[in-house]
Amino acid sequence: MPPKDDGDTPRPTSATSLLNASAAGAAFLVLVQVLSRLLTFVMNQLLIRYLSPAVLGQAAQLELYMMTILFFARESLRMALQRQAEATITDTAADQATKPDGNSPKAADGDKDKIVEGTVRGQAQTVVNSSYLAVPMGLAVVAGIYVLQSAYAALSGSSSGAPSDSDDQTASYFRLSMGIYAVASLFELLSEPGFAVAQQRLLYSLRAACESSAVIANCAVTLAVTVLAARYTGREGGLEVLPFAIGQVAFAGCLVVGYPWRLRAVAAAEGFSLVPKRIYSRTGQSYYFHAPTIALAGTMWFQSVVKHVLTQGDAILVAWFATTYDQGIYALAANYGSLIARLLFKPIEETSRNLLSKLLTTDTDTDDTTAKKDDKANEEEKVRKPPKGENITEALTILHLILRFYAILSTVIATLGPSLAPLALRKVAGARWADSPAAHTLSTYCYYIPLLAINGITEAFVQSVATTAQLRRQSGWMVVFSVVFAGASWGFVRFMQMGADGLVWANCVNMGMRIVWSVVFINGYFEGVSSGSSSGKVKLKVEWEKAMPGWLLMGVGVSAGAVARAVVSERGTLGDYVKGAGLAGVVGIVCLYSERRFFMDCYRLFKTARQR
Incomplete structure (x- = not known):
């Protein structure tokens, strides 16, 4: 279990300290993801004998x-x-500035308990207060989904929320599990203030401790309930998907209890509360929710609707078109195929977004007089100060580093993955799954992973620095991309009869369009901040060619992939595994040799950051 963060640990402020903290944070989150996926993987391997593809489809x-x-x-x-x-x-300065003087109202609980905006306490309390808005938002989403399901059931004549190809008992378990999942989701949202504070304070080890204990509880409860149900009911599948729902309640419960318990020392030391509390402006006015932050969240929410459809479009289409049996086949292939994305890409994207936000986000260039005049103005109408030159350079270095790392990894995955993935599936899931269409879908998924990686980091950059107006423009383009994605899905799945493989190719089209938009934005951003830098000496741009791996690695990777397709079969004989391991070893050795300078640069960068 990762060690606790000390509540008195100072927050990093310099660029190098932020890089150091973020690197350590990424490592913690990667470890949590590895633990999570490993435990889930082991649980699934133990559960596979109790579950049918239809149950896996319902769980998806x-x-x-x-x-x-x-x-x-x-x-x-x-x-x-x-x-x-x-x-x-x-x-201290805030307390002196807000002492009652006849013009500033005195807080009911005394000056010492006042939480003033712009201070460390005020910033933390803003995060806590705003995070509680996730709970009513969750209730609204649950209610909205229920209304849509009821309307669809009334029109189609099916049972609301139940799988169309299941019997009455299975449908009953599914509806009950769906209700439990809704309650567990709302319960998990109560832990959002704790998560937000840990994220803001860069308390990654604290977050890792909470999430790892929740994952352990989820896996243990799900496995125990499944095995006991199968033993006492005497039938395969036992309680169908109900154990997954009960496990999710255990997961949410650990988060709700864990975050407040581990954050109590931090809150006491810094003087903020983990429950909503009034915040005072420097003019004496008070509020619970920071209006600009809520307005920005509202803009991002409308964008998130389209983003969710694009991100989860394959799952939505599978749920719409396929039977639960086919959904189980696709879910297995997608879960194994996206394993590296969940283990590695997601933590890097999350920590990069947090780091880039701190490096490149600046206050608006307004004094008190201007601020009073702009009370009714939109945020995008205010003039932003350009980031510091060293912060721009640091952000660009991080972007180059991550893109190059992703390109190297993607070269290996896209060349060897399609041939070796079916062998891995046969080893971990057995011949029944390896001989199903899931094997070919998993091979196709290897071409999607590189696009998933590049899109993750480029969109993380956009979300870190884009203004409200720019986010609105991105939302408009997202709508266009969603229409193209839907058309591509119909073309590949229905017209060309490609099934699950068609969904993978449609997602490739979707990711490609999103990457192009983000690349154009990033180029424009660095041109803008370079010309607007106060020093006038920062003239930086993204050198995309630096993100490409060396020609030696690409040549050997493509050649090894061609050889693998010719000599490695999907039968899973000992010879196939030996050939696959040998080709992977050759590519690995060439990778270390070809990219040795890059790996040394990464090592020196993080070593320097840790020393500072």
Whole structure:
């Protein structure tokens, strides 16, 4: 279990300290993701004998249902809160500036308990207060989904929320599980204030401790209930998907209890509360919710609707077109195929977005007089100060580093993955799954992973620095991309009869368009901040050619991939595994040799950051 963060640990402020903290944070989150996926993988291997493909398909539907609730309820708030500016005044100065003088109202609980905006306490309390808005948002999403399901059931004549190809008992379990998932999702949203504070304070080890204990509880409860149900009911499948729902309640419960318990020392030391509390402006006015932050979250929420459809479009289309059996086949292939994305790409994207926000987000260039005149103005109408030159350079270095790392990894995955993935599936899931269409779908998924990686980091950059107006423009383009994605899905799945493989190719089209938009934005951003830098000496741009791996690695990778397709079969004989391992070893050795300078640069960068 990762060690606790000390509540008195100072927050990093310099660019190098931020890089150091973010690197350590990424490592913690990667470890949590590895633990999470490893435990889930082991649990699935133990559960596979008790579950049918149809049950796995229903579990995939419920996971999509829960992810939809959580995404719409908290994602936009998380992104908006990450973009808060650093505290600009100390708590002592704030106390002196807000003493009652006849013009400033005195707080009912005394001056010492006042939480003033712009201070460390005020910043933390803003995060806590705003995060509680995720709970009513979650209730609204649950209610909205229920209304839509009821309307669809009335029109189609089917049972609301139940799989169309199941019997009455299975449908009953599914509806009960769906209700439990909704309650568990709302319960999990109550932990959002704790998560937001840990994220803002860069308390990654604390977050890792909370999430790892929740994952352990989820896996243990799900496995125990499944095995006991199968033993005492005497039939395969036992309680169908109900154990997954009970496990999700255990997961949410650990988060709700864990975050307040571990954050109590931090809250006491810094003087903020983990329950909503009034915040005072420097003019004496009070509020609970910071209006600019909520307005930005609202803008991001409308964008998140389209983003969720694009991100989860394959799951939505599978749930719409396929039977639960086919959904189980696709879910297995997609879960194994996206394993590296969940283990590695997601933590890097999350920590990069947090780091880039702190490096490149600045206050608006307004004094008190201007601020009074602009009370009714939109945020995008205010003039932003350009970031510091060293912060721009640091951000560009980080972007180059991550893009190059992703390109190297993608070269290996896209060349060897399609041939070796079916062998891996046969080893971990057995011949029944390896001989199904899931094997070919998993091979196709290897071409999608590189696009998933590049899109993750480029969109993380956009979300870190884009203004409200720019986010609105991105939302408009997202609508266009969603229409193209839907058309591509219909063309590949229905017209060309490509099935699950068609969904993978449609997602490739979607990701490609999103990457192009983000690349254009990033180029324009660096041109703007370079010309607007106060020093006038910062003339930087993204050198995309630096993100490409060396020709030696690409040549050997493509050649090894061609050889693998010719000599490695999907039968899974010992010879196939030996050939696959040998080709992977050759590519690995060439990778280390060809990219040795890059790896040394990464090592020196993080070593320097840790020393500072």
